[in-house]
Amino acid sequence: MIDDDALTRDGLAAAGEGRVLVLACGALAHEILAIKALNALDHLDLQCLPAILHNHPDRIAPAVEAAIAEQTGRYARIFVAYADCGTGGELQACCARLGVEMIAGPHCYAFFDGIERFAARDEIDAFYLTDFLARQFDAFVTRPLGLDRHPQLRDTYFRHYSKLVYLSQTEDAALLARAQDAAAALDLAFEHRPTGYGDLASSLKGL
Incomplete structure (x- = not known):
């Protein structure tokens, strides 16, 4: 079961050249780990924020920004595995300002479908x-x-x-x-x- 009360991490010990951090919603953890395993994406590390943030979408962008700041310099690339998720464009603006990519679309229902x-x-x-x-x-x-x-x-x-x-x-x-x-x-x-x-x-x- 995903721990929604704390950040979860997968393999953050050996960040280096060519490694990519996927900063994701905790609701996507099982799916991301499955995709990683199925496609041998061994260069990807996963860090999840609590899924319960979806009950307070105004908190998502600040939480993502704080997590990115924490990992700056440790990865060649950071990818945000969130869609807009009710942030009203705030998350996209945050990612653009910080120079990181994110998934396109309004929410996970859209990018799954x-x-x-x-x-x-x-x-x-x-x-x-x-x-x-x-x-x-x-x-x-x-x-x-x-x-x-x-x-x-x-x-x-x-x-x-x-x-x-x-x-x-x-x-x-x-x-x-x-x-x-x-x-x-x-x-x-x-x-x-x-x-x-x-x-x-x-x-x-x-x-």
């Missing part, structure tokens, strides 16, 4: 889950919204949604069942859309 394909769907009535959110639904949706204590709030929060779309990165029957349970708990229609790693994989392989 493919940015152009996601935009073309124009699904304003869809609530999305990824593998991470299916796994952590209670921690990131149920409890923060108070639905465990006040279930009647469900209809207030989700009255404008008609379906839950599960964008799966892997074939996992247990996660599929969790996503279906989440849709039932929110009283939404369920749709499963296998995406694999989408643009995240091509972005990392391009490094």
Whole structure:
């Protein structure tokens, strides 16, 4: 399980010429490590910021900037594995000012599905889950919204949604069942859309 209370690191001891630091959202840790292993991207090191920052998107850009400052000079290149993620352009402005690259797109749902394909769907009535959110639904949706204590709030929060779309990165029957349970708990229609790693994989392989 990802530790969302602290920074997690993967192989930061031997930074040197040609090494790339991937500074990522903790919600992407499993996927990035899988892509790294599948493609033998041994020159990539991973450092994750807490996924719970998504509940406070105004804190993402400052946290990323602090992490970049901490690693400046230790890597040939730093890549930020976040999309905009609700920062209203602040993260992109931060990365541009610091001269580091980041993933294009509004959020992980878009780059998993493919940015152009996601935009073309124009699904304003869809609530999305990824593998991470299916796994952590209670921690990131149920409890923060108070639905465990006040279930009647469900209809207030989700009255404008008609379906839950599960964008799966892997074939996992247990996660599929969790996503279906989440849709039932929110009283939404369920749709499963296998995406694999989408643009995240091509972005990392391009490094």
